[in-house]
Amino acid sequence: MAEPRIIIVGAGPSGTRAAQACVQAGVRPIVIDEGRRDGGQIYRRQPDHFTRPYAKLYGTEAPRAQALHEAFDALKGDVDYRPETLVWNIAQGHVWTACGAAQQSLPFDALLLCTGATDRLMPVKGWNFAGAYSLGGAQVALKSQAVSIGHKVVFMGSGPLLYLVASQYVEAGADVAAVLDTAPFSARVKALPDLLAVPSVLWNGVALTMKLRRAGAALHNGVTPLEIIGDPASGVTGIRFRTATGVETTIACDAVAMGHHLRPETQLADLARCAFAFDPLTRQWLPERDRDGRASVAGVYLAGDGAKILGARSAEASGRLAALAALADLGLPVDSGEMTSLRGDVAIYARFARGLAKAFPWPADQAAALPDEAVLCRCEGVTAGDLRGVMRETGAQEANRAKAFSRVGMGRCQGRYCGLAAAELIAAETGVPVEQVGRLRGQAPVKPLTVSIGDTDA
Numbered sequence: 001m002a003e004p005r006i007i008i009v010g011a012g013p014s015g016t017r018a019a020q021a022c023v024q025a026g027v028r029p030i031v032i033d034e035g036r037r038d039g040g041q042i043y044r045r046q047p048d049h050f051t052r053p054y055a056k057l058y059g060t061e062a063p064r065a066q067a068l069h070e071a072f073d074a075l076k077g078d079v080d081y082r083p084e085t086l087v088w089n090i091a092q093g094h095v096w097t098a099c100g101a102a103q104q105s106l107p108f109d110a111l112l113l114c115t116g117a118t119d120r121l122m123p124v125k126g127w128n129f130a131g132a133y134s135l136g137g138a139q140v141a142l143k144s145q146a147v148s149i150g151h152k153v154v155f156m157g158s159g160p161l162l163y164l165v166a167s168q169y170v171e172a173g174a175d176v177a178a179v180l181d182t183a184p185f186s187a188r189v190k191a192l193p194d195l196l197a198v199p200s201v202l203w204n205g206v207a208l209t210m211k212l213r214r215a216g217a218a219l220h221n222g223v224t225p226l227e228i229i230g231d232p233a234s235g236v237t238g239i240r241f242r243t244a245t246g247v248e249t250t251i252a253c254d255a256v257a258m259g260h261h262l263r264p265e266t267q268l269a270d271l272a273r274c275a276f277a278f279d280p281l282t283r284q285w286l287p288e289r290d291r292d293g294r295a296s297v298a299g300v301y302l303a304g305d306g307a308k309i310l311g312a313r314s315a316e317a318s319g320r321l322a323a324l325a326a327l328a329d330l331g332l333p334v335d336s337g338e339m340t341s342l343r344g345d346v347a348i349y350a351r352f353a354r355g356l357a358k359a360f361p362w363p364a365d366q367a368a369a370l371p372d373e374a375v376l377c378r379c380e381g382v383t384a385g386d387l388r389g390v391m392r393e394t395g396a397q398e399a400n401r402a403k404a405f406s407r408v409g410m411g412r413c414q415g416r417y418c419g420l421a422a423a424e425l426i427a428a429e430t431g432v433p434v435e436q437v438g439r440l441r442g443q444a445p446v447k448p449l450t451v452s453i454g455d456t457d458a
Contacts, residue, residue, distance in 0.1 A: 006109065007108040007111050007112070008032070009112065011035065013313075014116075015319060016075070019072070020071060020323075028080060032087055038083070039069060042065075043061070044140065044143045086449070088444055089446070094106060110299050110300075112326060114322075115265040118265055122258075124225045124374065129230035129232065129236050130230075133149050135155070136259065146172075148255075152255070153169060154176075154177050156180040156239065156241075158181050159356065160356065176217040179218070183359060184222035187361060194358065222243070236254055238250055238251060238253055268442075273297055274288065274295040276288065281358075289301075291343055293307070294322075301326050303323075310353040311353060313349060314345070314346055362420075367425040368425065377410075378411075380408065380411045384425060387402065399423050408422045419439070
């Protein structure tokens with residue numbers, strides 16, 4: 001019997017543990033990763049010639065990051081590892097990849113999508129100025145290039161990543177002027193029963209907050225962002241917001257990192273024709289899967305934050321669980337007791353994630369309050385007023401119809417950064433529930449490709 005062809009997309013926490021399970025079962029998987037090195041976003045590895053210690057790079061997550069990196073290093077001789085390679089389409093039992101200008105079609109018997117997450121952004125007036133970054137972008141600059149995004153940085157949004165990246169900047173010696181959290185502190189108190197599902201992670205969050213206070217960063221909860229101040233020539237010069245008590249405040253800065261927790265990278269699941277369902281707690285469309293990670297499409301498995309945001313620890317458990325499910329479906333022996341244990345681990349993290357969603361709610365009402373002149377889609381330069389005008393003129397109430405008329409979501413990011421906020425704005429403007437607005441459909445290629453054109457006769 002020929003060895004089954006298992007392809008794993010992503011080499012972060014879930015992809016690493018999935019590959020480990022395959023190797024232990026005697027299968028050599030293909031591991032495809034956009035990154036130059038393994039680790040994913042949360043455990044992104046620094047360049048080879050950088051020597052910063054793990055504690056400086058990853059803070060409270062340093063031991064887990066190091067363990068994951070060492071685990072992948074031990075696998076390299078037993079996997080077909082393909083870094084800096086983009087999976088840009090999935091169709092007819094094949095994945096289509098691009099590495100530079102070289103493209104390839106790879107058939108699979110089992111496909112494990114461990115695609116991770118990206119920033120969930122709520123636009124604010126001025127977020128298109130130079131110096132405005134996503135939290136993930138700010139983190140990449142620090143980890144991959146050892147630079148701060150500015151001399152005086154404000155972090156704005158909500159969720160654990162907000163505090164993690166701000167504390168990493170403090171650890172690196174950057175000047176963190178303020179951390180502006182849109183979530184009220186009372187939401188965290190109400191979510192405490194669920195957050196206590198994983199006490200160690202909860203304590204890590206408390207420790208990060210204490211570190212920021214000791215560093216002198218101003219911490220505000222329950223804020224309403226009003227404007228990132230700046231101009232096209234000089235970029236960001238400050239930020240204006242309303243405090244929880246209603247006082248308008250301005251802080252001078254030359255960079256802003258923003259984000260509201262995370263959203264799964266689901267484009268490949270969409271191209272694989274997986275079914276999606278609306279999650280009312282997080283107000284997102286998520287790919288459906290069973291308790292072991294099986295998608296609605298046979299042979300496709302979903303793990304980690306690419307399926308649902310449950311955190312890096314859950315991603316390790318769900319990655320291994322999905323791999324074991326795939327191996328079992330391919331007729332290979334697996335430990336059913338281990339699968340039961342992994343299901344229990346994922347359930348605990350799911351409860352914790354439910355608490356996070358309650359503690360740091362997505363500020364949907366901010367989309368409705370965006371002024372007409374605020375840029376909504378940065379790729380295409382579409383303003384909130386442009387989208388409102390389209391809805392008034394055409395009666396569009398569905399996301400893809402509004403996209404066709406306005407170009408919201410047609411740019412380089414294909415709606416990754418503006419799609420969720422655009423749906424909220426459409427819902428607010430038309431008075432329909434956001435789930436009826438729907439979601440932007442994915443199309444190949446999921447990201448821009450390098451195209452090589454051979455020599456031609458003049």
